Amino acid sequence: xxxxxxxxxxxxxxxxxxxxxxxxxxxxxxxxxxxxxxxxxxxxxxxxxxxxxxxxxxxxxxxxxxxxxxxxxxxxxxxxxxxxxxxxxxxxxxxxxxxxxxxxxxxxxxxxxxxxxxxxxxxxxxxxxxxxxxxxxxxxxxxxxxxxxxxxxxxxxxxxxxxxxxxxxxxxxxxxxxxxxxxxxxxxxxxxxxxxxxxxxxxxxxxxxxxxxxxxxxxxxxxxxxxxxxxxxxxxxxxxxxxxxxxxxxxxxxxxxxxxxxxxxxxxxxxxxxxxxxxxxxxxxxxxxxxxxxxxxxxxxxxxxxxxxxxxxxxxxxxxx
Amino acid sequence: xxxxxxxxxxxxxxxxxxxxxxxxxxxxxxxxxxxxxxxxxxxxxxxxxxxxxxxxxxxxxxxxxxxxxxxxxxxxxxxxxxxxxxxxxxxxxxxxxxxxxxxxxxxxxxxxxxxxxxxxxxxxxxxxxxxxxxxxxxxxxxxxxxxxxxxxxxxxxxxxxxxxxxxxxxxxxxxxxxxxxxxxxxxxxxxxxxxxxxxxxxxxxxxxxxxxxxxxxxxxxxxxxxxxxxxxxxxxxxxxxxxxxxxxxxxxxxxxxxxxxxxxxxxxxxxxxxxxxxxxxxxxxxxxxxxxxxxxxxxxxxxxxxxxxxxxxxxxxxxxxxxxxxxxxx
Numbered sequence: 001x002x003x004x005x006x007x008x009x010x011x012x013x014x015x016x017x018x019x020x021x022x023x024x025x026x027x028x029x030x031x032x033x034x035x036x037x038x039x040x041x042x043x044x045x046x047x048x049x050x051x052x053x054x055x056x057x058x059x060x061x062x063x064x065x066x067x068x069x070x071x072x073x074x075x076x077x078x079x080x081x082x083x084x085x086x087x088x089x090x091x092x093x094x095x096x097x098x099x100x101x102x103x104x105x106x107x108x109x110x111x112x113x114x115x116x117x118x119x120x121x122x123x124x125x126x127x128x129x130x131x132x133x134x135x136x137x138x139x140x141x142x143x144x145x146x147x148x149x150x151x152x153x154x155x156x157x158x159x160x161x162x163x164x165x166x167x168x169x170x171x172x173x174x175x176x177x178x179x180x181x182x183x184x185x186x187x188x189x190x191x192x193x194x195x196x197x198x199x200x201x202x203x204x205x206x207x208x209x210x211x212x213x214x215x216x217x218x219x220x221x222x223x224x225x226x227x228x229x230x231x232x233x234x235x236x237x238x239x240x241x242x243x244x245x246x247x248x249x250x251x252x253x254x255x256x257x258x259x260x261x262x263x264x265x266x267x268x269x270x271x272x273x274x275x276x277x278x279x280x281x282x283x284x285x286x287x288x289x290x291x292x293x294x295x296x297x298x299x300x301x302x303x304x305x306x307x308x309x310x311x312x313x314x315x316x317x318x319x320x321x
Numbered sequence: 322x323x324x325x326x327x328x329x330x331x332x333x334x335x336x337x338x339x340x341x342x343x344x345x346x347x348x349x350x351x352x353x354x355x356x357x358x359x360x361x362x363x364x365x366x367x368x369x370x371x372x373x374x375x376x377x378x379x380x381x382x383x384x385x386x387x388x389x390x391x392x393x394x395x396x397x398x399x400x401x402x403x404x405x406x407x408x409x410x411x412x413x414x415x416x417x418x419x420x421x422x423x424x425x426x427x428x429x430x431x432x433x434x435x436x437x438x439x440x441x442x443x444x445x446x447x448x449x450x451x452x453x454x455x456x457x458x459x460x461x462x463x464x465x466x467x468x469x470x471x472x473x474x475x476x477x478x479x480x481x482x483x484x485x486x487x488x489x490x491x492x493x494x495x496x497x498x499x500x501x502x503x504x505x506x507x508x509x510x511x512x513x514x515x516x517x518x519x520x521x522x523x524x525x526x527x528x529x530x531x532x533x534x535x536x537x538x539x540x541x542x543x544x545x546x547x548x549x550x551x552x553x554x555x556x557x558x559x560x561x562x563x564x565x566x567x568x569x570x571x572x573x574x575x576x577x578x579x580x581x582x583x584x585x586x587x588x589x590x591x592x593x594x595x596x597x598x599x600x601x602x603x604x605x606x607x608x609x610x611x612x613x614x615x616x617x618x619x620x621x622x623x624x625x626x627x628x629x630x631x632x633x634x635x636x637x638x639x640x641x642x643x644x645x646x647x648x649x650x651x
């Protein structure tokens with residue numbers, strides 16, 4: 001495999017948190033690549049470790065084990081100084097545009113903040129010009145430069161978040177549920193903006209969300225997580241056409257479809273997500289899985305490439321082949 | 322008339338320092354016994370204000386009922402005494418709130434919270450109410466032994482089940498569910514919606530379901546009201562709204578959703594910002610964002626046009642859009 005083709009390579013990444021009750025397996029043995037200029041969607045329910053994964057990849061949290069290679073450089077144990085330099089290449093868009101912006105800063109200050117931190121411009125005129133350019137890029141009217149976040153609606157606030165992330169010309173952006181707090185009409189505006197930016201600036205995204213229809217729309221590949229583990233990884237269309245893992249199947253059948261003619265058989269999953277603290281051996285999904293056998297409860301399934309590019313970790317799927 | 326709930330031209334305003342907020346501007350809806358009505362709209366459309374008006378839970382001031390009537394079971398709820406209202410809340414109309422994490426009291430066991438409702442409205446002893454509370458918990462799929470547990474010992478989905486048990490405790494005639502599954506994961510949402518449907522079939526209660534999710538509406542409702550800017554812009558049965566969509570706003574709402582079965586490169590968002598309730602636009606409230614807006618739309622307030630029996634639409638060109646869209650879908 002050619003090194004240059006992948007923007008990010010993650011190998012056997014683990015992140016355990018210490019708790020009084022034992023180790024909490026937030027991310028457990030996750031491996032993936034993101035090719036340059038493409039989008040990897042990470043889906044899963046709350047508590048599955050998708051946000052933690054994003055943070056470990058960016059180096060905001062230290063990995064317990066495994067490696068993160070960004071553009072051919074192993075950054076897993078990068079120094080503090082190198083981390084700060086890397087931040088210009090790797091950025092994050094936050095979920096909540098209501099709490100991630102300082103309420104006392106106006107729009108132009110908010111967008112200029114990363115440029116100040118990295119002392120990019122010496123002259124104020126250049127800085128102002130760059131801020132104005134960024135506002136144009138993300139579709140914020142220039143008259144809003146001195147408005148405060150509370151005067152703006154969710155969609156505009158999220159545009160500020162996008163502009164802040166873009167300020168340093170990053171190559172890779174982790175989008176952590178960037179549209180979950182927005183109304184559908186505004187959500188569509190932001191998704192279109194992210195797609196256009198990717199095309200124009202050649203950005204690579206890791207798109208974290210719990211919304212499967214959003215992830216299908218924006219991603220090239222999709223990674224399905226459950227309790228810190230990878231359940232399935234596949235190209236987006238393939239995953240929706242031929243889901244293999246019982247969890248993915250259940251997840252897909254649980255989405256309410258806004259049409260009255262599509263009738264699907266529902267696979268109702270029993271129970272709820274179990275505790276990730278010192279998890280039992282065996283498949284993490286076994287307690288809720290309708291097909292679980294003795295083997296599933298004892299032995300952790302490994303990720304297997306079932307058809308080209310389509311990986312899944314399930315004893316039952318392997319058995320069928 | 323067999324209408325259980327009949328809201329007529331309800332107008333609610335909030336008087337604030339920055340000006341008058343026109344939250345609800347003449348909403349009229351009717352519900353029959355046994356109906357599930359989906360109340361769909363975006364942030365600031367006036368959905369929650371309408372719901373809280375029915376229960377008279379709005380704080381007055383800043384809120385003010387400018388005009389309108391809310392008829393429930395032969396009574397105008399805006400005219401009854403506060404004492405009578407107290408006996409209606411919980412026993413005849415119950416509410417399921419959006420966020421199960423904040424709707425429960427963290428320092429009281431869940432069983433006691435359900436029993437509290439029962440004691441309030443029935444002449445029963447504490448022991449009887451506790452027994453009934455345990456039965457309610459079992460009905461929503463929680464073992465009776467857990468009645469002694471506190472809310473923090475339950476997961477999000479379980480807490481929402483407790484909230485639903487509380488709402489159902491007195492077998493109300495109407496349940497108002499304000500975004501009951503928005504705070505939950507999809508698999509849990511599917512469980513809760515399935516359970517609500519089952520419970521509705523068993524008890525025959527009517528449900529007013531407030532949501533922004535058209536997928537949830539398609540799975541649970543019989544009737545749909547689309548609200549924008551404090552007005553019902555389109556109302557009809559599930560088939561009428563989903564198959565013969567007429568109002569441009571409703572069409573836009575469907576277009577903005579990323580689809581699971583169709584592959585589109587770019588979504589069609591609704592341009593502009595959401596409705597500003599302090600300085601509402603002149604004429605049709607949707608015209609600044611409407612892709613078909615004409616000169617006339619900014620001047621004339623559109624009347625309600627009934628494009629087919631039981632399918633009123635608030636748009637100047639309703640008949641034209643109805644004809645076009647009905648054709649386009651075929």
